[in-house]
Amino acid sequence: MKFSLSLISIAVILAQQSTAVSAAGDMPKVNKKLFKGKSMIQLISDGFGPASETFARSTMQLQTGSDWTTQLPLDKHLVGSIRTRSTDSLVTDSAASATAYSCGLKSKNAYIGVTEDQKPCGTILEAAKAKGYNVALVTTSRVTHATPASYSAHINDRDNENEIASQQLGNYLLGRQVDILWGGGLRHFTNGTGTKRTDGRDLVAEARNANWSVALTRSDFDALGNGKNVKFPSLGLFTSSHMSYEIDRNSTAEPSLTEMAIAALNALKAAGKPFFIMVEGARIDHAGHNNDPAGHYGDIIQYNNLFTAVTQWVDANDDGLIEPSIFVASTSDHECGGLTLGLERPEDEGEAAYLWYPDVVLAAKHSTEFLAADYLKYLSSATRSASDAFSYMKQNIITQGLGISDVSDAEVQRAVDLGPSKSGLPLTIWLSNLMNWRAHLGWSTTGHSGVDVNLYAYVASKWSKRAVVTNFLKSLKGNQENTFIGTLTADLLGLDLQSVTNKLNNGTYSWTDSHKDLRPFTTGLDKYHGGVAHVIPTILSRRSELDNSPEEVGRLRKRGGMHANVRQEL
Numbered sequence: 001m002k003f004s005l006s007l008i009s010i011a012v013i014l015a016q017q018s019t020a021v022s023a024a025g026d027m028p029k030v031n032k033k034l035f036k037g038k039s040m041i042q043l044i045s046d047g048f049g050p051a052s053e054t055f056a057r058s059t060m061q062l063q064t065g066s067d068w069t070t071q072l073p074l075d076k077h078l079v080g081s082i083r084t085r086s087t088d089s090l091v092t093d094s095a096a097s098a099t100a101y102s103c104g105l106k107s108k109n110a111y112i113g114v115t116e117d118q119k120p121c122g123t124i125l126e127a128a129k130a131k132g133y134n135v136a137l138v139t140t141s142r143v144t145h146a147t148p149a150s151y152s153a154h155i156n157d158r159d160n161e162n163e164i165a166s167q168q169l170g171n172y173l174l175g176r177q178v179d180i181l182w183g184g185g186l187r188h189f190t191n192g193t194g195t196k197r198t199d200g201r202d203l204v205a206e207a208r209n210a211n212w213s214v215a216l217t218r219s220d221f222d223a224l225g226n227g228k229n230v231k232f233p234s235l236g237l238f239t240s241s242h243m244s245y246e247i248d249r250n251s252t253a254e255p256s257l258t259e260m261a262i263a264a265l266n267a268l269k270a271a272g273k274p275f276f277i278m279v280e281g282a283r284i285d286h287a288g289h290n291n292d293p294a295g296h297y298g299d300i301i302q303y304n305n306l307f308t309a310v311t312q313w314v315d316a317n318d319d320g321l322i323e324p325s326i327f328v329a330s331t332s333d334h335e336c337g338g339l340t341l342g343l344e345r346p347e348d349e350g351e352a353a354y355l356w357y358p359d360v361v362l363a364a365k366h367s368t369e370f371l372a373a374d375y376l377k378y379l380s381s382a383t384r385s386a387s388d389a390f391s392y393m394k395q396n397i398i399t400q401g402l403g404i405s406d407v408s409d410a411e412v413q414r415a416v417d418l419g420p421s422k423s424g425l426p427l428t429i430w431l432s433n434l435m436n437w438r439a440h441l442g443w444s445t446t447g448h449s450g451v452d453v454n455l456y457a458y459v460a461s462k463w464s465k466r467a468v469v470t471n472f473l474k475s476l477k478g479n480q481e482n483t484f485i486g487t488l489t490a491d492l493l494g495l496d497l498q499s500v501t502n503k504l505n506n507g508t509y510s511w512t513d514s515h516k517d518l519r520p521f522t523t524g525l526d527k528y529h530g531g532v533a534h535v536i537p538t539i540l541s542r543r544s545e546l547d548n549s550p551e552e553v554g555r556l557r558k559r560g561g562m563h564a565n566v567r568q569e570l
Helices: 007-017 051-066 074-077 094-103 125-130 146-152 160-168 203-209 219-222 259-271 285-287 293-317 356-360 368-381 386-401 410-419 425-439 467-475 485-491 496-504 531-537 550-567
Strands: 037-044 078-083 134-142 182-186 212-215 236-239 275-281 328-332 339-341 441-443 453-459 478-481
Touching: 007 531, 037 094, 037 293, 037 485, 051 074, 051 293, 051 339, 051 356, 074 078, 074 293, 074 441, 074 453, 094 125, 094 146, 094 485, 125 134, 125 146, 125 275, 125 496, 134 259, 134 285, 146 160, 146 182, 146 275, 160 203, 182 259, 203 212, 203 236, 212 219, 219 259, 259 275, 259 293, 275 293, 275 425, 285 293, 293 328, 293 368, 293 425, 293 453, 293 531, 328 485, 356 425, 368 386, 368 425, 386 410, 386 425, 410 425, 425 441, 453 467
Parallel strands: 037 275, 037 328, 078 478, 134 182, 134 275, 182 236, 212 236
Antiparallel strands: 078 453, 328 453, 339 441
């Protein structure tokens, strides 16, 4: 990718030739010390599509009583859009998309840091490390999940998270690369009850023996002093699996995405080297898989808070002398759920209603995944009668948890019937539907969709009027392939991805449990695509037999008038 008169091309030339571009366009010699190494903050909002930003903005306006012109932090920095397809599907998964972002090339769904022919490709994290950078990965998913894994491991099966964990600690050709690795996923690093390792290895103990500093609790995180007390390499595994949705998060037990990101940035800055960091808001995607608008909203707002905190941090910490030293790019790997703001189901047999209701979303106190798990815990804790189960579902889960007071007995009974499922997924999505039908929110899938996603960018405000910054932002305009993110970062930081790729492939490279007959999608598709094949057929197509009754139509009309009044107040 070539950028005519962009900051990227200018920066590479200047760093090599020790020259600077003046306002008149000449290139006088300058002191090489004026040019500091460039750092990159790459933010990824997993599963966050354009409709989700609109959804969150409107919901936020109602929640805060803001004027309808009020923007979310991301809105002000929209510069372009990104295409998301992989090589084997118009609908990507996170592995192929993150590989495009990390390696700057397309690959197949389920492939982690490898090409279509299963050859490892050098990542921007590895190339930055080779150049002397400090590098970090921060996420609210398991650190072994597809997005962070694609920067720090090479394997042809995203589901082999035990192997990914081993590689992330340095058990592969390049050795230890990551300086900060924070998120969830302890279960892939230890043995024992509730864990996923069966090979007898305790990677946490191995990490400590290899001089990693390890944080496993909120207290451990707090002891890091907002980054002041971080010792590299630092491993933070704060939950067994994914970290909690923001709507469910116990702040005394888990740090937020924003807290982790700012602490990591402070630690990287204090180390005195240029850096690369990828920060992922992972659970936006997981709520999309569950079609859960409440969980989706909470994590989108947290991600916007993250963006604000990061831009403020950049303003305070960019110490470039004649040009920016820190760059921020924010995008998504794909959209998830096929969210639409407005719903008219075929079985409703009425005139389409041009409306949707954010207040339904705001009434929920927890994610539907949390509530389904709560119900399963209730069932397993003692012998429950049918009436007890019905009552708990109606009062505790739906009325109190979702904030739905007009639930029908048929809807409650359907939830009770779905409850005994071992995974909890059918119940999770049914509870989501109870909200969506009332809010008039539509979801086309429990998997990903193939739409483009937004691209945002930021440079410290003190540089905003410089021509090179203007040219940099112009170079991001328009619609780009997702590989653009990888090549942009490599060009901006002056990284040599090819040399890392050569090193990986010239050595003896192998991974465990290689699947030579790997299909385009892994056998564990339902694990990360919401179980679409197993869930959709089990769910009723109608909310209840009362859907089209005169009483129901009248009730909805009354609610529509109420919502119209709310909108007028805005």
